[in-house]
Amino acid sequence: MTRAAFAAYRLAGLVAYPLLRPYVGWRASRGKEDKLRRKERYGVAGQARPQVGPLVWVHAASVGETVAVAPLIRAIAADGLSVVMTTGTTTSAQLVEERLADCVIHQYVPLDVRPAVRRFLNHWQPDLAMVAESEIWPLTIHELAIRRIPQILVNARLSDRSFQRWKAKPRLAEALFENFAQVVAQSDVDAERFRLLGAPAVTMAGNLKADAGPLPAEAAFLDQFDAALGSRPRFAAISTHPGEEEIVAQVHGMLKSRHEGLLTIIVPRHVDRASAIVKMLADKGLTVRRRSLGEMPDAQTDIFLADTMGELGVYLRLTEIAFIGKSITGQGGQNPMEAAMLATGILSGRYVQNFRDTYQRLLKNGGARLVRDADTLAAQVDGLLVDPMQRMAMAGAALRSIDEMRGALGRTLIALDPFLHPLRLSVRLERRGRVAGDP
Known part of the structure; x- marks a missing residue:
């Protein structure tokens, strides 16, 4: 049943793929897509991948998720790791440009259809994939799993409604959530829900947004x-x-x-x-x-x-x-x-x-x-x-309530350390190799 459902989803994406261009074009005409960067939605890279070193892919759907993960991204980039960050909206892209342009490469997230996802992954070749909050894209999860790229859900949450929907399809939920090497949840309730749906490794860190600082104002x-x-x-x-x-x-x-x-x-x-x-x-x-x-x-x-x-x-x-x-x-x-x-x-x-x-x-x-x-x-x-x-x-x-909720960033970095530490070591070894090779 699970295999059949996934096959149907994949087939539907392939059938719909030729029709997505007019749809994306229509969204661009309404200001919901960047007209000059529409190709990124089909996985066509707008920039080159850094030539050396490991790369972390971080996805945040819109403004709220982008604000929440911004301090986490800065902490990752501070260790010398390259970061490609994807978002799904023009406003979140603008926020990335304003807050994170000095430490990430921004791209629009590819549509969850096989040609777009494969094109994206073939170009960027991430060593680690991190998704914020509750973005679950079956085809993307599957393609990352095939390539043995660790997937992590950070600042993760499941609303009552989403949890009930996934709970009604337990085999499908387990087939997807078992691919996450780590789920870092916002609350104990969220953590328990991810465990029940089949996530093999779950920790609770709190809400990253409490450490993110206030919204900007022009x-x-x-x-x-x-x-x-x-x-x-x-x-x-x-x-x-x-x-x-x-x-x-x-x-x-x-x-x-x-x-x-x-x-x-x-x-x-x-x-x-x-x-x-x-x-x-x-x-x-x-x-x-x-x-x-x-x-x-x-x-x-x-x-x-x-x-x-x-x-x-x-x-x-x-x-x-x-x-x-x-x-x-x-x-x-x-x-x-x-x-x-x-x-x-x-x-x-x-x-x-x-x-x-x-x-x-x-x-x-x-x-x-x-x-x-x-x-x-x-x-x-x-x-x-x-x-x-x-x-x-x-x-x-x-x-005062916000002050009491702070600390999620530190706890999240601790949960991510087993995945980030090998990448940091790789960066240090490459730097030593370049120094040793200097004339």
Whole structure:
């Protein structure tokens, strides 16, 4: 059954391969792919492989994973190892360029079809492959296993939903997860789940994001937006999902008469929903300005719609109150750590099971509060806007929670040492050989 399922997956990839070019081209036309680097998605290298020395391949799907593994990558590169880093989005590619260009070669991750994966591996010939969080690509895992390249899952997590899906297909799960030489999990719950699914070696190190530092903010936009806001009261709703923007709009309507000049910042999780959100807000009689159109809020603006990618660090620096979405109408929540690192009081719905450990710590320390609906969200925002001491207490508790979670980087490096140590020795031997061979 497992062999048949994998064969079907591989065949489907081969059949779909000719159709992927138009699809990738369509994504590029919408700004979701880099037009000048589309060939990398088919495994065609955009740069040369370093001529000597071992090479580590690190994959991080998008911005969140990239931020989390950045300190780990710097630690690996500091030992003289070459790193090729792949990501799947243009915003994460930009982040790599800004934060890691001096120590990695960036490529877009190849599509999980045999021609693309083989082309990628034939060129880069990695000695070790590391994947962040929960990216499971069957064909890529299979090709790495054939080549006997060790595979490691770092900062690994499995949501309740993903775990149930894999649990329903135990033989397929085991056939994939048994290929990981090491799984370094975020929590004890995640670690146990990977063991149950067949991973042979699992350790728990904590969440790398706690060691990664706050999200960046482009200075010019930060200053421009700060000037536009002035002293207006404001709160942000970030990573919102369908239905939550309506709740936030209701909250704004309840509070605008109590807090003169109130501005609500909405940062939807998926910016391609922006037009529908604007229409909904306009139907409610709210005045909206959009970041994607280069607009700034003025005195009449009710809602600022942050419908671009990669600028969350600006909004979190300019508000002390943040509702984090996918937690009232959505299921599972979104990661609150970015907000906590920037001393923001966190409000959330009750459905945060994907980040259970982080929320438990924040709630225990007083850095987060849970709400049920528009009424309870409005009450919490109202109280925090009225009382700056409450806001300061929540911000301090959020920062304290992050401090308590630090240390994952060191524990992860310890777990990786059996795989990195031979590569470091290889680098040293090569250096000694070059020195000995000098005239």
